[in-house]
Amino acid sequence: MKITLFEQAAYRYLPPDFAEHHDSVCDTPYSLVTHDGMYSSMRNFLDELMFGARSGFDGIAVTEHAQSSYDLMPNPNVVAGILAYQTEQEELDVAIFPMGRSLGKTREPVRVAEEYSMLDVISGGRLVAGFPVGLSYDASLNNGIPPIDVRGRFNENLDLVLRSWQDPKPFAFNGRYSQYPQVNIWPRPLQQPPPVWLTGVGNPATMQLILKRGFGFTFFGFAGSKLTAQRIFPRFWELADEAGLEHNPYQVGFLQHIAVAETDERAEREYAEHVEYAFHTGLGAIPPQMLALPGGIDIRGVQALLRDPSDFGIYWQMRQASLRDLIDSGTVIIGSPETVADQLTDLCRQHRIGNLHALLGFGSMPRELAMRNIKLFADEVAPRLRNLWQGSGFEHHWWPERLGGTLRRNLGEKVSA
Amino acid sequence: MVKTEIVETWGGKLPITVSVAGAGQPLLYLHQAAGLAWDPFLQHLSERYTVYAPQFPGTTPGNPYAIHTVDHLCDLVLIYEELVRHLGLNQPVVIGQSFGGMLAAELAAHFPTLPSRLVLLAPLGLWRDDAPVANLLAASADRLPGLLFHNPEVAAAALAMPEDPEAAVTATSQMVWSLGCAGKFFWPIPDRGLRGRLHRITARTLVVWGRQDAFVPVxxxxxxxAIADSKVVVIEDSGHLPQIEQFQQTSSAVDDFLVR
Structure with a gap:
């Protein structure tokens, strides 16, 4: 089992009535921010990630969201660059996992390939390369991509990035969305190629692509693991069966909000306000249309969502959800190390999850509390999970070789063909 | 009686479904972004003209991915010019509403002798920093009626979805997808350089606008x-869709213009 520390760089000092008046993306008024609040939100975030790297996590993960108050992360590779160098300098064997640059959003796919190459070189071959399509508001409102082009752009950009890493010769690229007279990037990744992960929200077409190409599959449990995991993972494994592929748990990653304290009671008391802040002012405050701009979701996907919106779990109620709602839906797993370890073990075992992305610093959590959560998890919870798939006979093909993975060299045929 | 014709365009790669009704001189009607609806205005036009109302690529039920055949605005304009030729229309009246108005203006700017007359109902296609066009595709469901209509009761009736749940799924998903298809040519800013081409429009032109248009301001x-031979009529007590909200005023204005 690989366990990463994942964090979003939330602005931590929003007013208590924020969710009543504002959304968390696109038009959030910057007048809510103070100089010191912004500095400390970013500084604490970075310190917590580095603390995680020193605490024995297998990887550190961040992702991309621009023009948002819940994740101050227009380019995760800036942060990943800091982590790559600092962990190398301190000789910390952790994966650097941007989850990462959104390929449906970017207008500069070669730059993404170059940034990831830089990270792999700086980290000495510890990059895990995540490629989300990009949330609708981020790709289309923040970067002006017509919603209906986002998926096609993602497919084409992914092909281009993978080729630019691996093609030994310079090549011209005549794409539908971008054209380059010559692609010959310097540096290229040390890993040939780095492990590739795509983020999915439940769309079977994305899952089929992942399986066909042998990528890793990341699913974010933001909307309640008890509501969504039982829908998403069986779908993935069923498609694996149809493709005649093994159920290798290391191909699957899952992200979960987690809060640990000495006792269950103390955990709920200490974390309640920060859990509620995280969801009321974060994901819960993203209006639905910002996640599903017309054209951004395939018409069959729109029909599926209208008939049954359950893949979105508790999202629809999240803006006002109580701590109890969030616990009951599995949106957050909270309690003593034993409680948390038991629930995570059940979750990972049931769904054959071989990579857990532990979201341990979130919302308005003060630095000291976040550090304590990270420490308690690393010391008391992670050791109980780490050997979950030991002896299963499966190899981890989606993790850097320097960190014990066994990479596959062939990334298969083109996505956009 | 509205008939349906399927016309091959773009070297056989793009079939376009056209609703046809009426008798008389040809009239090409280009619908707004949410898709074609055969409304009283079209019915009215078909009493004096043969109305040809093509469905925008991707908006025809059962063929959503036709939109991926068209990447560039100039190809889109060429496709519509092909469509007019393949239908055998000789100098039709061209009427376009909202996004269809932008398309009609582009068609007239690229092919100045194609339309005999041009009617633009609250067209997209231009941008003013001092009066930005609202972002229709990013509007929340509760904001949509106010963007499109002045009178909330008219809005409620016009935007009502079928009561049958499965029919509502079909209608809603088609409308959402249709907006996405049109959005390919007006996202993120509905300005593809039409201002620089307006001088090429030589057809006599009527511009109709609702006074209270909250989507594209009056x-x-x-x-x-700026179109050389143009006339503007502003419709009172109307939002973005004057032909629905003030049918009498709008149809009278259009009728007057077309008979002169």
């Missing part, structure tokens, strides 16, 4: 008045 009527 001040844009002045911009379209």
């Amino acid at each position: 001040s844009y009527a002045d911009e379209f008045a």
Whole structure:
């Protein structure tokens, strides 16, 4: 089992009535921010990630969201660059996992390939390369991509990035969305190629692509693991069966909000306000249309969502959800190390999850509390999970070789063909 | 009686479904972004003209991915010019509403002798920093009626979805997808350089705008008045869809213009 520390760089000092008046993306008024609040939100975030790297996590993960108050992360590779160098300098064997640059959003796919190459070189071959399509508001409102082009752009950009890493010769690229007279990037990744992960929200077409190409599959449990995991993972494994592929748990990653304290009671008391802040002012405050701009979701996907919106779990109620709602839906797993370890073990075992992305610093959590959560998890919870798939006979093909993975060299045929 | 014709365009790669009704001189009607609806205005036009109302690529039920055949605005304009030729229309009247108005203006700017007359109902296609066009595709469901209509009761009736749940799923998903298809040519800013081409429009042109248009403000009527032989009519007590909200005023204005 690989366990990463994942964090979003939330602005931590929003007013208590924020969710009543504002959304968390696109038009959030910057007048809510103070100089010191912004500095400390970013500084604490970075310190917590580095603390995680020193605490024995297998990887550190961040992702991309621009023009948002819940994740101050227009380019995760800036942060990943800091982590790559600092962990190398301190000789910390952790994966650097941007989850990462959104390929449906970017207008500069070669730059993404170059940034990831830089990270792999700086980290000495510890990059895990995540490629989300990009949330609708981020790709289309923040970067002006017509919603209906986002998926096609993602497919084409992914092909281009993978080729630019691996093609030994310079090549011209005549794409539908971008054209380059010559692609010959310097540096290229040390890993040939780095492990590739795509983020999915439940769309079977994305899952089929992942399986066909042998990528890793990341699913974010933001909307309640008890509501969504039982829908998403069986779908993935069923498609694996149809493709005649093994159920290798290391191909699957899952992200979960987690809060640990000495006792269950103390955990709920200490974390309640920060859990509620995280969801009321974060994901819960993203209006639905910002996640599903017309054209951004395939018409069959729109029909599926209208008939049954359950893949979105508790999202629809999240803006006002109580701590109890969030616990009951599995949106957050909270309690003593034993409680948390038991629930995570059940979750990972049931769904054959071989990579857990532990979201341990979130919302308005003060630095000291976040550090304590990270420490308690690393010391008391992670050791109980780490050997979950030991002896299963499966190899981890989606993790850097320097960190014990066994990479596959062939990334298969083109996505956009 | 509305008939349906399927016309091959773009070297056989793009079939376009056209609703046809009426008798008389040809009239090409280009619908707004949410898709084609055969409304009283089209019915009215078909009493004096043969109305040809093509469905925008991707908006025809059962063929959503046709939109991926068209990447560039100039190809889109060429496709519509092909469509007019393949239908055998000789100098049709061209009427376009909203996004269809932008398309009609582009068609007239690229092919100045194609339309005999041009009617633009609150067209997209231009941008003013002092009066930005609202972002229709990013509007929340509760904001949509106010963007499109002045009178909330008219809005409620016009935007009502079928009561049958499965029919509502079909209608809603098609409308959402249709907006996405049109959005390919007006996202993120509905300005693809039409202002620089307006001088090429030589057809006599009527520009019609609802006074209370909250999507594309009425001040844009002045911009379209740059078309050489043009006249502007502003419809009172109307939002973005004057042919629905003020049918009598709008159809009278269009009728008057077309008979002169």
